[in-house]
Amino acid sequence: MTLIEGTTETVEFGQLTVEVPAEAWVAAATAARDLGLDCFDWLSAVDELDRFDVVLAVYSVETKQRVRLRTRVGRDAPRLTSLVPVFAGAAWHERETHEMFGIDFDGHPGPAPLLLPDGFEGHPLRKDFVLAARVAKQWPGEKEPGGASARRRARPLGVPEGWEQA
Amino acid sequence: MSEREEWAQPELPPRSRGVIALLEENCTSCMLCVRECPDWCIYLDSHQETVEVPGGRPRQRNVLDRFAIDYALCMYCGICVEVCPFDALFWSPEHEYAATDVVELTHERDQLREWLGSVPPPPELDPAGPVPKEVAAARSQRAPG
Numbered sequence: 001m002t003l004i005e006g007t008t009e010t011v012e013f014g015q016l017t018v019e020v021p022a023e024a025w026v027a028a029a030t031a032a033r034d035l036g037l038d039c040f041d042w043l044s045a046v047d048e049l050d051r052f053d054v055v056l057a058v059y060s061v062e063t064k065q066r067v068r069l070r071t072r073v074g075r076d077a078p079r080l081t082s083l084v085p086v087f088a089g090a091a092w093h094e095r096e097t098h099e100m101f102g103i104d105f106d107g108h109p110g111p112a113p114l115l116l117p118d119g120f121e122g123h124p125l126r127k128d129f130v131l132a133a134r135v136a137k138q139w140p141g142e143k144e145p146g147g148a149s150a151r152r153r154a155r156p157l158g159v160p161e162g163w164e165q166a
Numbered sequence: 167m168s169e170r171e172e173w174a175q176p177e178l179p180p181r182s183r184g185v186i187a188l189l190e191e192n193c194t195s196c197m198l199c200v201r202e203c204p205d206w207c208i209y210l211d212s213h214q215e216t217v218e219v220p221g222g223r224p225r226q227r228n229v230l231d232r233f234a235i236d237y238a239l240c241m242y243c244g245i246c247v248e249v250c251p252f253d254a255l256f257w258s259p260e261h262e263y264a265a266t267d268v269v270e271l272t273h274e275r276d277q278l279r280e281w282l283g284s285v286p287p288p289p290e291l292d293p294a295g296p297v298p299k300e301v302a303a304a305r306s307q308r309a310p311g
Binding site for chain 1: 200212228
C-alpha cells in the first residue's frame with residue numbers, strides 16, 4: 001500500500017524512504033504529517049549530477065518512527081513547492097537548500113540567504129562548485145620523490161580536472 | 167572566586183591520536199603520505215644522492231630535505247600513518263601543543279622527531295584474535311608432517 005499515487009517505497013539503511021514525484025511533494029508531506037509523522041526533522045538536497053534529490057526527514061514523536069521522503073528536480077532551473085505551509089520549521093532548511101544548491105522553493109515566505117555572507121556568488125554544495133582552497137593552494141603531492149622530474153604528472157585525489165590555476 | 171584547580175592530566179584511552187611523530191630513518195621520501203593526505207597538510211622535499219657501494223655499482227637514494235605537518239590543517243584522520251609502507255609515521259598521544267601563532271602549528275622534522283619520545287609501544291595482540299601469521303607458520307613447520 002502506498003501513501004500517495006505514484007510513490008514508491010524502499011528501505012534504505014534500515015529506514016523507510018518514499019520516492020515522491022515532484023508534483024505530489026506537498027501532498028505527500030501533508031499525508032505523512034497527518035499519518036502521525038508530525039515532527040519535521042530536516043530537509044536538504046543531494047547533487048546527483050544529472051538532477052537534484054530533495055530529501056525530507058520526518059519523525060513520529062509517538063511511535064518513534066522515521067521516514068524519509070525524496071523527490072527529484074531537474075538540474076536546469078530547479079524548483080519545488082515550499083513545505084512551509086505544512087511544516088513551519090521547513091523555512092530555514094529551505095533557505096539553506098536554496099543558497100547551497102540553488103533550488104527555488106515556490107511560495108517560500110522569505111528565501112533570503114541564511115548562512116552565506118552577503119554578496120556570495122554560487123552554490124557551494126553543488127558538485128561543480130570550485131573550492132577556492134583547492135585552487136589557491138599548490139598541491140604538496142605534485143613533487144616527485146627525490147625531486148625527480150615526473151614521467152606522468154600525479155594528480156590530487158578527488159579534485160576534478162580543470163581546477164588548477166592557469 | 168575559587169582557587170583554580172591544579173590541571174590534572176586526563177586519562178587517555180589507548181591509541182589516542184594526539185600528534186604524529188616522524189622516524190626519519192624509515193622515510194624513503196616516497197610521497198605516499200603527502201599524496202594521500204585529504205587536506206594537503208604534509209610538505210615533503212627531497213633530493214637524490216649517489217651512494218658508492220664497495221664492490222658494486224653506485225646507487226641512487228632519496229635524501230629528505232624537509233618534512234613538515236601543518237597541524238592547523240590536519241584533521242587527525244591518520245591516513246598518512248596507515249599508508250606509510252615503511253613505518254616512518256606514528257601516533258603519539260601528546261596533545262598539548264597549542265600555539266599563539268598559527269605558523270607555529272607547522273611542525274618541522276626536528277619537532278616531529280621529538281614526538282617519537284611519547285609514542286607508546288604497540289598494543290598487545292587481542293587474545294581472542296587470529297594467530298599471527300608468523301606464529302602459525304612456525305607452528306606448522308614444527309608440527310610433524
